Amino acid sequence: MKALVWHGKEDIRCDTVSDPEIQDPRDAIIKVTSCAICGSDLHLFHNFIPGMMPGDIMGHETMGEVVEVGSGVDGKLKKGDRIVVPFTIICGECDQCKRGNFSVCETTNRKKYLADKVFGHSTAGLFGYTHLTGGYPGGQAEYLRVPFADATHIKVPAGIPDEQLLFLSDIFPTGWQAAVQCDIVPTDTVAIWGCGPVGQMAIRSAILLGANQVIAIDCLPERLSMAEAAGATTINFENESVLERLKELTDGKGPEKCIDCVGMESHVMASLPDTLLDRAKQMVMLESDRPHVLREMIYVCRPGGIISVPGVYSGFSDKLPMGAFMNKGLTMRTGQTHVNRWTDDLLRRIEQGEIDPSFVITHTVPLEQGPEMYQVFRDKRDSCVKVVLKP
Amino acid sequence: MFHFSNITRSKGDPKIVEGGSSLKQPSDQLARALGWFSIGLGIVEFFAPRRVTETLGMEGHETMVRAFGVREILAGVMSLSVDKNAGLWARVGGDGLDAAALLSGLTPDNPKKGNIALALLMVGGIAVLDYRAAQDTKPQRPGPNARRKLYPNRSGFPKGLQAAKDRAKEMIQHATAGVTS
Incomplete structure (x- = not known):
């Protein structure tokens, strides 16, 4: 089959690879009908997240049709079922899964020993991601083996196009969770940094959860126009000061809720010296993340407010204003x-x-044009916001 | 065909049968080679500055050579990073400094001036490569004045923004009623 394979920094190729096989009774194989490139795939593309190995198949936003099931799937899936594959592999049985904390499933990371060392505790196995999360082959391919398939799936009905359902695999629930974590009340102003795909979903989620005002921050006109289309007030940080504008829009109080949809690769600009320093340190491996957005959110968030972080961070961040974070009584959820x-x-x-x-x-x-x-x-x-690949 | 990466695959995971083409350009390979060269030269300059100054007949300038070594290592690391273009331009600037330093040592009484001339020739050659690689690895991001498509009609709410807001209000009222009743 064809698959997008990681060969090193900025080197992804469309290779021919052997077809996946059922390895465990709880496995299923799907024929992929649609998959997408996620912003977090770019962190892997840049080799900023440790633990990738040449030969790894990329992709964690995937849906398709079940073509084979293992004997242990217990009738929960059958050939021909149409499913969206969540990017987190879950067992559905461990203590964390029973609590609904699926992304920290205690069972599915097959390289648990690595995550235990790096993070202190293992998190769930993820598709098409680093070996710290199991190194499972991803879904930017013609076929995908879904481990723990009896639990790791979202059955979807026929009659709705793939394009409307595919993002249930990641960016839609990610934006939704980011907004839910903010405990939005009808008087809230929610400020969202980053209008990429997750940011766009977070904007719409905040609207659907009843926020009074949603403010979207980015520098790309196409993304800001998409944010405006959903009713957000926009700030282009290349043209205006985020801090001053947020104060203006909130009568000097600051937004009650802040969402970081940027993560570890924040924009680098000469007018923001901390971003230059972060970039220099990241280059010489003195810091793994560029946390400009976290700093800005902590500084501008209204005291007692909530900071929600769906953006991916990989390791170590410097110069976080913990004094402001603590004294303002902020809460961070991530x-x-x-x-x-x-x-x-959401379905x-x-x-x-x-x-x-x-x-x-x-x-x-x-799919062949994926690289x-x-x-x-x-x-x-080309004003690109989100890419869908068709195998 | 044998693919080294297949050795590390977990049992049963797909293995590469036939590799696809890479989008890496020769300039990327050149940037990588120059990056490693820079680090290698930097290590020599930092750890053996006296050998360098003796070879060039420029004794007494060890501190400067050491500083140049640090600069070479940093430019090399940058050239190997995703910001390789910045690293390569840093190298071009460094080539200028190297040439200036070498020229300052090209005095009639320097018994090693032949070595300096050779070094200058090498710096010139490397500078051409650095400049070429820097030109060829320019980031392809659209400039601030590039034409961009806008998406003012993509609200994502098939029933319209107001309907989405009304629905949210309805849900909140429903939830509040549930709490108070």
Whole structure:
């Protein structure tokens, strides 16, 4: 089969690889009908997240049709079922899964010993990601083996196009969880840094959860226009001061809720000296993340407010203003997404026409063009916001 | 075909049968080679500055050579990073400093001036490569004045923004009623 394979920094190729096989009775194999490139794939593309190995198949936003099931799937899936695959692999049986904390499933990381060493405790296995999370082959391929398939799936009905359902695998529940974690009340102003795909979903989630005002921060006109389309007030940080504008928009009080949809690779600008320092330190491996957005959020968030962090951080961040964080009594909530905790509700909202996540797709191309699209997406060429690949 | 990376695959995981083409350009390979060269030269300059100054007949300038070594290592690391273009331009600037330093040692009484001339020739050659690689690895991000598509009609709410807001209000009222009743 064809698959997008990681060969090193900025080197992803469309290789021919052997077909996946059932390895465990709880496995299923799906024929992939649609998959997408995620912003966090770019961290792997840049080799900023440790633990990638040449030969790893990329991709964790995938859906398709079940073509083979193991004997232990217990009738929960059958050949021909149409499923979206959550990016977090879950057993559905461990203590964390029972609590709904699916992204920290205690069972599914097959390289638990690595994560235990690096993070202190293992988190769930993830598709197409670092070996710290199991090194499972990803879904930017023609076929995908889904481990623990009896639990790791979202069954979706026929009649709704892939484009509306695909993002249940990651970015839609990720944006949703980011907003839910903010405990939004109807008087809240929610400020969202980053209008990439997760940021766009977080904006719409905040609206659906009843925020009074949503403010979206980015520097790309196409992304800001998409944010405005959903009713957000926008700030272009290349043209105006984020801190001053946020104060203006909140009568000097600051937003009650802040969401970081940027993560470890924040924009580097000469007018923001901390971003230059972070970049220099990241280059010489003195710091793994560029946490400018976290610093800005802590500084600007209203005392007693909540900071929600769906953006990916990989290791160590310097110069976080913990004094401000502590004295302002802020709360930070973060984590990989507990996808299956949210997907029943989100699928219902899609079915009822409350939201159509396909709005975010700007490019749909054959899988073979994937390597090129990584560059287009990374460089924000051709006003690219979200790429869907068709195997 | 044998692929080294297949050795590390977990049992049963897909293995590479036939490799696809890489989008890496020759300029990327050149940047990588120059990056490693820079680090190697930097290590020599930092740890053996006296050998360098003796070879060039420029004794007494060890501190400067050491500082140049640090600069070479940093530029090399940058050239190997995703910001390789910045690293390569740093190298081009460094080549200028190297040439200036070598020229200052090219005095009639320097018995090693032949070595300095050779070093200058090498710096010139490397500078051409650095400049070429820096030109060829320019980031392809659209400039601030590039034409961009805008997406003002992509709200994502099939029933419209107001309906989404109304629905949210309804849900909140429903939840509040549930709490108070």
